Amino acid sequence: MADEQKTILDVQHLSIAYPISIGVVRAVEDVSFTLDDGEALGLVGESGCGKSTLGLSILKLQRPPGRVTAGKIMYRGTDILSMSDKSLLAMRGRSIAMIFQNPLTSLNPLFTVERHFLETIRYHDAAYSREKALAAVQTILAVLGIEKKRLKEYPHQLSGGMRQRIMIGLALIMNPDILIADEPTTSLDVIVEAGFTELLLELRRLYKLSIILITHNLGLVAEIADRIAVMYAGTIMEIATAQEIFDHPLHPYTQGLINCVPNIRVEQKELVTMPGSPPDLVDPPVGCRFAPRCPKVMDICRVKSPSLREHAPAHVAACWLYGKRED
Amino acid sequence: MRHLLNYMITRILLAIPMVFIMVTLIFVVLRVMPGDPVSAMLGGHAPQRVIDARKLALGLDKPITVQYVEYLGQLVRLDLGNSMVFNEKVSTPIIEKLPATIELTVFGLLVSLGLGIPLGAYAARRRRTGRDFGIRLYANVVYCIPVFWMGLLLQLVFGVFLSWFPVSGRTSPRVDVSTFSHTGFYIIDTLRIGSLAAFGDVMWHLVLPAVTLGIVLSGIFVRLTRANMLDVLKSDYILAARARGIPERRVVYNHGLRNALIPIVTMLGLQFALLLAGAILTESTFSWPGMGRLLLERIYLRDYPVIQGVIIVYTLFVSAVSLVVDLLYAVIDPRVKY
Numbered sequence: 001m002a003d004e005q006k007t008i009l010d011v012q013h014l015s016i017a018y019p020i021s022i023g024v025v026r027a028v029e030d031v032s033f034t035l036d037d038g039e040a041l042g043l044v045g046e047s048g049c050g051k052s053t054l055g056l057s058i059l060k061l062q063r064p065p066g067r068v069t070a071g072k073i074m075y076r077g078t079d080i081l082s083m084s085d086k087s088l089l090a091m092r093g094r095s096i097a098m099i100f101q102n103p104l105t106s107l108n109p110l111f112t113v114e115r116h117f118l119e120t121i122r123y124h125d126a127a128y129s130r131e132k133a134l135a136a137v138q139t140i141l142a143v144l145g146i147e148k149k150r151l152k153e154y155p156h157q158l159s160g161g162m163r164q165r166i167m168i169g170l171a172l173i174m175n176p177d178i179l180i181a182d183e184p185t186t187s188l189d190v191i192v193e194a195g196f197t198e199l200l201l202e203l204r205r206l207y208k209l210s211i212i213l214i215t216h217n218l219g220l221v222a223e224i225a226d227r228i229a230v231m232y233a234g235t236i237m238e239i240a241t242a243q244e245i246f247d248h249p250l251h252p253y254t255q256g257l258i259n260c261v262p263n264i265r266v267e268q269k270e271l272v273t274m275p276g277s278p279p280d281l282v283d284p285p286v287g288c289r290f291a292p293r294c295p296k297v298m299d300i301c302r303v304k305s306p307s308l309r310e311h312a313p314a315h316v317a318a319c320w321l322y323g324k325r326e327d
Numbered sequence: 328m329r330h331l332l333n334y335m336i337t338r339i340l341l342a343i344p345m346v347f348i349m350v351t352l353i354f355v356v357l358r359v360m361p362g363d364p365v366s367a368m369l370g371g372h373a374p375q376r377v378i379d380a381r382k383l384a385l386g387l388d389k390p391i392t393v394q395y396v397e398y399l400g401q402l403v404r405l406d407l408g409n410s411m412v413f414n415e416k417v418s419t420p421i422i423e424k425l426p427a428t429i430e431l432t433v434f435g436l437l438v439s440l441g442l443g444i445p446l447g448a449y450a451a452r453r454r455r456t457g458r459d460f461g462i463r464l465y466a467n468v469v470y471c472i473p474v475f476w477m478g479l480l481l482q483l484v485f486g487v488f489l490s491w492f493p494v495s496g497r498t499s500p501r502v503d504v505s506t507f508s509h510t511g512f513y514i515i516d517t518l519r520i521g522s523l524a525a526f527g528d529v530m531w532h533l534v535l536p537a538v539t540l541g542i543v544l545s546g547i548f549v550r551l552t553r554a555n556m557l558d559v560l561k562s563d564y565i566l567a568a569r570a571r572g573i574p575e576r577r578v579v580y581n582h583g584l585r586n587a588l589i590p591i592v593t594m595l596g597l598q599f600a601l602l603l604a605g606a607i608l609t610e611s612t613f614s615w616p617g618m619g620r621l622l623l624e625r626i627y628l629r630d631y632p633v634i635q636g637v638i639i640v641y642t643l644f645v646s647a648v649s650l651v652v653d654l655l656y657a658v659i660d661p662r663v664k665y
Binding site: 056059061063089090091092093094097098100101102105106107108109110111119120123124154156167170171174 | 562563564566567568569570571572573574577582585586659660661662
């Protein structure tokens with residue numbers, strides 16, 4: 001864990017499809033990435049690009065009728081997708097935990113905060129006595145800055161920011177290796193978001209967490225992520241260190257994404273947008289999925305889909321602009 | 328606590344206009360209906376002189392509006408009046424029969440909830456499987472079955488063919504009712520005199536009528552529970568609980584079902600009126616000596632005051648139950664405060 005970087009999660013050629021009445025939505029297509037121990041990976045993309053589906057599938061919780069059609073998710077050498085139900089339950093929350101977009105609705109309105117915690121602990125480790133469990137809960141509440149008296153309260157008595165912190169507390173109570181945060185700040189206001197970002201960084205250090213941060217918020221990802229994977233229409237377009245992505249984006253989609261963020265230091269006459277809209281995932285375009293919107297599109301892009309290749313050290317992109325034409 | 332008291336007082340006061348409307352409706356309907364107590368009693372061939380004398384004695388010669396105002400005046404004094412057919416106060420047969428109806432409806436409700444909620448929750452969990460389909464079919468079929476037909480069917484199968492359960496009455500002839508007629512609730516009375524044999528006999532008689540009523544009503548609870556569960560199971564907190572590694576059974580039946588129960592409790596209050604209507608038919612199918620049979624008997628006899636009295640008691644019963652149901656809300660849902 002110390003010097004040597006170790007891969008803790010290895011997603012290999014993962015594809016997820018949703019059969020619906022008019023066809024099959026190929027929400028995630030041939031996605032591969034790795035997460036190193038202690039690393040924070042940002043998964044960036046527009047709404048509907050498959051990043052949440054991808055996040056849920058790591059816990060094997062993709063919403064029905066979603067189905068993994070190909071690929072593996074290796075966690076410490078075991079494929080999560082072929083785990084038994086019992087191992088899945090033990091894995092969820094203890095090895096890999098997840099927090100969600102909407103803290104207001106992610107707590108059961110009929111349960112007290114305490115009950116949420118005790119239940120989670122009880123199902124993971126029956127050996128915990130009530131006293132021991134409560135002590136653990138209080139330790140984590142102290143870190144999160146939540147008073148003890150809140151334990152007896154119901155979710156509707158708590159503010160949004162407090163509920164978000166309790167969600168994190170619940171995710172971390174069993175001391176997981178990996179935290180998947182799915183749009184954790186989307187429903188929070190800017191002030192609460194800033195506090196949340198700091199808290200997440202502190203918890204990462206304290207709990208030696210590896211983080212997968214799923215977001216469309218480039219500011220948040222810049223603050224937290226070591227590496228960034230850019231997703232578009234169910235596929236990964238580019239992966240590089242956060243610095244590289246912001247300084248030398250290779251893929252035209254990444255370039256467009258970064259250009260869309262207004263910069264206060266540069267005078268801009270109008271908001272930069274990307275023309276077109278993401279493709280229909282029931283019938284995605286042949287070749288590169290970004291081709292119809294790409295400003296630098298070439299003939300080959302409409303015929304053959306590019307695969308992720310290393311174009312600079314530790315910087316991969318799926319784009320014909322940089323690759324050899326023969327595969 | 329003061330809010331709760333205010334709320335309860337408001338609800339109780341609201342029952343007054345409700346009773347008033349019901350009384351007015353039934354008063355008018357009874358008098359518009361062909362037939363009256365006098366001709367029902369004396370038959371069609373009595374001399375006009377006798378008929379007029381009877382009508383005069385019962386006050387039926389006065390204009391309807393006068394009768395109506397007089398009746399309301401009586402009600403304000405909390406007096407239900409006297410029967411027009413028998414020499415008794417209206418309250419006498421009602422007090423005697425009400426416990427039988429309460430026993431039947433309470434157990435009928437328990438059976439319908441006990442069947443409907445677990446089946447509905449299970450169907451939602453196994454959505455779009457054969458079992459789900461089977462449960463939905465059951466719900467639709469029993470919802471459509473007339474309660475008396477269901478009663479006859481159960482009587483035939485479990486009473487006549489199998490001889491497992493008695494098909495009529497509240498007790499066997501060998502049980503001496505007079506020894507325990509205190510509250511009229513046989514379940515309570517038999518326990519109070521400490522006779523387990525008599526208690527068993529009473530429960531044994533209750534099975535078929537309560538199951539009949541319960542099965543017919545369970546259809547609606549299956550459908551309600553299933554629909555609410557499907558909704559609740561899509562919630563973020565369900566996904567979040569799964570992501571924490573909580574076992575599926577617990578997620579569905581503890582996190583899910585408790586939340587799905589909230590709208591079901593609302594329906595419970597509304598369904599209770601339907602249950603009473605079903606109980607009238609069940610009582611006559613099973614010769615159950617309750618309010619429903621009393622009502623039917625007295626409708627044949629056109630015994631206006633008793634019919635009106637029974638309707639008033641039914642109305643009060645329904646509003647009492649819906650008040651209790653609303654108070655239950657606060658127990659189930661911590662967000663509700665009165």
